[in-house]
């Protein structure tokens with residue numbers, strides 16, 4: 001296998017990966033950032049609308065304490081105090097950096113920075129850029145900066161198969177350049193994982209095609225611990241119709257009214273004080289419960305009426321309004337049919353305040369990291385997390401790399417999973433299973449058994465079905481020529497990662513015997529007094545789960 | 552159900568033709584996806600967000616550059632839906648351009 005050498009390998013080029021690269025590049029270390037799609041245009045960051053932050057625009061009552069209190073309240077006891085502290089301490093300085101590098105914030109008619117209220121934030125602190133295309137705007141600023149840094153190399157269409165270790169630490173990765181189906185061993189001093197979330201493990205999702213949870217599978221195989229993987233945020237109000245927009249988040253739900261099939265404004269039963277303007281976990285559970293009781297719409301959701309606040313919707317959420325209009329749904333005069341869609345994972349790679357995982361040499365930032373948001377993420381805190389912890393990861397990895405004398409030159413690096421993947425691909429002519437169909441099978445079963453409302457029986461069923469898909473994957477059939485880009489190969493590798501990550505989610509969900517935050521198990525509807533985290537690891541090739549107190 | 556003929560300019564100077572169901576409200580990307588799933592597993596194409604933001608799904612649609620996730624799958628003037636990679640830059644395979 002050909003080898004490539006760099007000091008720091010960054011995997012993923014959303015807001016977290018690009019922030020990590022740019023801050024790491026302030027050192028003299030060499031940085032290689034790779035992405036399985038087009039660099040800077042393939043993750044969830046692209047779709048993000050607003051970012052929560054403290055700064056010169058902050059309301060008079062806002063403070064580090066107030067912000068931290070909101071996150072911890074929303075986290076249902078699972079938010080790490082260390083991580084929430086870092087977020088609120090660092091956010092305004094990171095935003096200042098972005099502004100200096102060219103980010104322009106949206107303004108109101110008086111030329112003041114537009115600050116929006118978001119459910120669960122007790123004080124309005126959401127700001128935006130490019131008329132609500134904030135994620136894209138941040139990516140553009142970071143990409144420009146990365147391009148201008150002479151020590152950052154960017155490499156698109158390269159997927160990671162396995163992280164490799166030497167002397168007990170992560171020392172590189174095996175990757176496949178999809179353009180020519182050629183594998184490479186990258187040797188480095190430190191790796192930063194920023195591969196985003198898991199939406200594509202579900203059939204209905206707001207997430208882009210690349211959100212197949214690869215980073216969780218990669219880090220598990222490298223021995224790192226994952227925290228609270230059962231905590232998955234379902235965006236409560238996502239379009240069901242038209243199918244081409246299925247999963248589209250209707251971010252204006254706090255400005256709308258929701259009705260069940262009988263025309264009842266059902267939130268009156270669940271959250272009479274806040275009604276629709278409540279946190280995502282509560283709203284998703286309320287909607288899913290209505291549907292379970294047979295009170296859902298024909299498409300299995302609820303009706304959304306935005307007509308009462310349509311001017312505000314058009315102003316703050318123009319892209320969503322226009323997209324619906326283009327597909328024949330005029331929100332000014334019609335109801336939308338919507339329900340929960342997989343949106344964000346609060347759990348993830350267990351990190352410390354410097355974004356270091358439990359495996360030496362491996363850092364994680366952004367949605368791949370876990371523990372900051374606990375049981376429920378507040379809107380617009382994901383982008384904040386990406387830039388704060390991306391920066392932390394970049395700086396810490398650069399410090400550690402600078403202290404290390406050499407890259408593990410010449411040391412044989414053990415690979416296992418990658419060898420198997422490459423082997424299955426080489427022998428796939430005789431296979432029988434289409435890789436896209438295996439992905440679809442994972443999505444169907446996760447949607448059916450590991451959705452908003454769960455039960456132990458369904459989780460056990462999910463576990464059995466995932467195992468069966470894992471076995472099928474060894475019999476994958478790849479018909480396209482191995483000399484060129486092959487979507488079948490990409491789908492196969494993603495399916496392999498999806499299966500491992502799905503197993504981790506199900507194991508964590510089976511272990512949490514209560515309902516807390518986004519994890520709602522019908523058999524254990526109460527929240528226990530004692531707060532425990534689920535910790536998933538792979539030890540000696542076997543997945544294990546433990547429960548731990550304060551982490 | 553009526554049928555839609557989709558003609559795709561592919562790598563190595565090849566042009567392939569497929570016939571799929573013509574469904575109302577189906578985007579070009581969904582049509583391409585249906586071809587990959589049910590007709591031709593070797594077809595290569597790129598997309599990410601499905602909501603018109605990332606622009607990675609851009610291709611020539613009936614001769615004009617457009618986002619395949621945003622344009623409806625409809626026949627052009629000659630009665631077929633004609634897809635091709637964007638003319639500028641290196642084509643990696645079929646509809647995928649180098650970025």
Ligand SMILES: Cc1cc2nc3c(=O)[nH]c(=O)nc-3n(C[C@H](O)[C@H](O)[C@H](O)COP(=O)(O)OP(=O)(O)OC[C@H]3O[C@@H](n4cnc5c(N)ncnc54)[C@H](O)[C@@H]3O)c2cc1C
Pocket residue numbers: 011012013014015016017034035036037040041042043044045046047048049050051052135158159160161194195196197206207208210211214215249343344365366367368379380381382383384386
């Ligand atoms: C539609 C939508 C709207 C949202 N709106 C908001 C909002 O308004 N405010 C907010 O704060 N948050 C929002 N979020 C959440 C937020 O956008 C994400 O959590 C955040 O942007 C994730 O950034 P990231 O850098 O961690 O990962 P991503 O941006 O997802 O990037 C991950 C990258 O890693 C690459 N990758 C994955 N696996 C591999 C692999 N094996 N090898 C190589 N590369 C790989 C992917 O191709 C991708 O480019 C929204 C999310 C969605 C989907």
Ligand code: FES
Pocket residue numbers: 598599600601602603604605606607608609618619620621
């Ligand atoms: S897939 Fe992103 S613009 Fe079409």
